Amino acid sequence: MRPILIATFTAAALAAGSACAQSRVSAPTQGSVTVIDPAQVRQDADLAVPTVSRPAKGARTAKASDGSYTLTGLGGEAFAVSAPQSVVLTRQGGTEEIRLQIVPSQTVGAFAGPAGQPATAKVGVSGSLPVASDAKSGVYQGQYDVTVAYQ
Numbered sequence: 001m002r003p004i005l006i007a008t009f010t011a012a013a014l015a016a017g018s019a020c021a022q023s024r025v026s027a028p029t030q031g032s033v034t035v036i037d038p039a040q041v042r043q044d045a046d047l048a049v050p051t052v053s054r055p056a057k058g059a060r061t062a063k064a065s066d067g068s069y070t071l072t073g074l075g076g077e078a079f080a081v082s083a084p085q086s087v088v089l090t091r092q093g094g095t096e097e098i099r100l101q102i103v104p105s106q107t108v109g110a111f112a113g114p115a116g117q118p119a120t121a122k123v124g125v126s127g128s129l130p131v132a133s134d135a136k137s138g139v140y141q142g143q144y145d146v147t148v149a150y151q
Helices: 002-021
Strands: 040-045 058-076 078-082 084-089 097-104 108-110 118-132 146-150
Touching: 058 078, 078 097, 118 146
Parallel strands: none
Antiparallel strands: 040 058, 058 118, 078 108, 078 146, 084 097, 097 118
């Protein structure tokens, strides 16, 4: 009786192993990727202060015309805009300085349009500066960066 029981047990174990091998299934899958141009910032217009008359005494505040920028990214993508709070403008041919205060028109936003599709957004910066009665006549210039962080 013993040899029959061992043979039956061995046959059952082999059948179970075959059943496990037959229980695997698979499904075909695909992968894809969309390659886009890197996010970009393009300057459309300079932040510019019109010609200002130096006051006889005290100081006068001059307002700058807005500088504007076009951002390029993907629809639904968030972004943050930053600029320095001020920039030093130095007189050409001299060392005199005037500090231009800078304010972005918006500091956060998101690209409109279908998610993942190329999109653009417009942002601007405005500014103002004090012109004192002792300011030397001349052209004052400086440089600053507008930075966009894509989230």
